[in-house]
Amino acid sequence: MKQIFTLFLLFVGITNNAQYLKVTPQGLKDTNEDKSFAVLEFPNETKEKLYAKALKYVHQTFKNPEIVIKSDLPNESLRFVSYKPNGMKVNNSGAKINVDIKYAIQLDFKDGRVRYEIVDQDFGMLTYTGNIWKSYPIWNEKNGKLRLETEKNELELHFNAEVKQFVNYMSGSNSNDNDW
Helix, strand or coil, rough: CHHHHHHHHHHHHHHCCCCCCCEEEEEECCCCCCCCEEECCCCCCCCHHHHHHHHHHHHHHCCHHHHHEEEECCCCCCEEEEEEEEEEEEEEECCCEEEEEEEEEEEEEEEEEEEEEEEECCCCEEEEEEECCCEEEEECCCCCEEEEEHHHHHHHHHHHHHHHHHHHCCCCHCCCCCCC
């Protein structure tokens, strides 16, 4: 099942060709690598409308929205957590180890724009940079070489698919609002 999900994410990433975030040795960055967040443009939308749509997105996406919402400042910001048990597998010398993925998404609103940032990331023993004897770093801290390219790509696909799902919902192309 995980293989099908990974192939789906790969397909979504290739067909949509939308990359908002990428994995770097310093963590998640925008595609220019200068910010830890992506600015999503929604022209002609007020921050109040963007906030209301985002809140509705959380309520429709998560089973228990009252539990996942950690901070809610109406019309200003919204923070919610996402947890994927066994969200990915890490290659440890040929053995595949399941890793849980837990993080928070911080949304800040301005007229026509949403700041989308992945914060409070917890991937268990998987780290961006580190000592290979203490964790599963994507990059080796001693020589800066990429160690876990597959895992790097899977994280990028996962986060970019999530951002794309959010953008589609906010743009109206993925919402469940039927004109009945």
